[in-house]
Amino acid sequence: MTTELSRRTEEYCKRVLDKNASNQDIVEAYNDWAQIYDDSVKSLNYECPSVAAEEMKKLFQEKQDALILDAAAGTGLVGSELKKCGFHNLDALDASEEMLEIAKKKKLYKNVVCDFLGPNRLDIPDDTYDAVVIVGSFNPGHVNGSCLAELIRIVKSDGYIVIVMRKELLDEKFGRDLLEIMDGHVSAGRWAVVSRHPAPRYSSLNKGMVFVHRVQ
Ligand SMILES: C[S@@+](CC[C@H](N)C(=O)[O-])C[C@H]1O[C@@H](n2cnc3c(N)ncnc32)[C@H](O)[C@@H]1O
Incomplete structure (x- = not known):
């Protein structure tokens, strides 16, 4: 995984798994993640x-x-x-x-x-x-x-x-x-x-x- 993809993937995973995040925070995090979501989860062998x-x-x-x-x-x-x-x-x-x-x-x-x-x-x-x-x-x-x-x-x-x-x-x-x-x-x-x-x-x-x- 490239360092940049790995850094951003980690950042988005943290945002969507934050236990204090509201539904709205989560949806905003996915809106931000959308462009690189497929590359991110591929790098995590998301099967x-x-x-x-x-x-x-x-x-x-x-x-x-x-x-x-x-x-x-x-x-x-x-x-x-x-x-x-x-x-x-x-x-x-x-x-x-x-x-x-x-x-x-x-x-x-x-x-x-x-x-x-x-x-x-x-x-x-x-x-x-x-x-x-x-x-x-x-x-x-x-x-x-x-x-x-x-x-x-x-x-x-x-x-x-x-x-x-x-x-x-x-x-x-x-x-x-x-x-x-x-x-x-x-x-x-x-x-x-x-x-x-x-x-x-x-x-x-x-x-x-x-x-x-x-x-x-
Ligand atoms: C980890 S992604 C999974 C997407 C897809 N099913 C996959 O396996 O790649 C979680 C998705 O759930 C959506 N989501 C989260 N909470 C939701 C809710 N309450 N209602 C509808 N969609 C929601 C997010 O916007 C995001 O697209």
């Missing part, structure tokens, strides 16, 4: 987009026209991996305009929406998607369990929600709160667990965890 795409391939087999929302899509790295697996019916949503500008240039997505994932209602009808995939974005100050009810609402019955995130978060309050919300949706019969397992790869810095739930 979870391909892990997520492989999970989707297992779930959908040959149904490559599945309508998939890449939530917190960023610059479109997940969309790009989904496309390599043959998926071609993709939408993207993210809170950062600048990250989405990079994603749009890749021409991977039919609809690209700038919106916030949280307890707020999304401007998306009920039962729209065959799946939602969300990668690398469940983090303090980013996306948390408060958006899951809304994701469940926009996914069709028998559709999937696939989450790939840092495994170490499960040992923190953030992860414990998330698991409690996930399990609450299981108990309420809103979704069922398909699998919860360590990711085969994540990045040079972190280990990963994959959550796959089927909407009921």
Whole structure:
């Protein structure tokens, strides 16, 4: 990694992982990071987009026209991996305009929406998607369990929600709160667990965890 890329990558990672940062600070940090985000994460061997795409391939087999929302899509790295697996019916949503500008240039997505994932209602009808995939974005100050009810609402019955995130978060309050919300949706019969397992790869810095739930 060049020294300059390494210095700036470290600076942005610090900003987005700052536990005291507000949602707005985080979105501003991604707006600033957008131009070099792909180079940064490549230098960190960030492989979870391909892990997520492989999970989707297992779930959908040959149904490559599945309508998939890449939530917190960023610059479109997940969309790009989904496309390599043959998926071609993709939408993207993210809170950062600048990250989405990079994603749009890749021409991977039919609809690209700038919106916030949280307890707020999304401007998306009920039962729209065959799946939602969300990668690398469940983090303090980013996306948390408060958006899951809304994701469940926009996914069709028998559709999937696939989450790939840092495994170490499960040992923190953030992860414990998330698991409690996930399990609450299981108990309420809103979704069922398909699998919860360590990711085969994540990045040079972190280990990963994959959550796959089927909407009921
Ligand atoms: C680490 S990046 C991951 C992007 C992409 N999924 C990937 O794997 O490369 C996190 C993304 O989450 C977005 N984000 C953070 N909090 C969000 C929220 N509450 N709602 C929507 N997007 C959010 C950021 O703008 C950023 O693009």
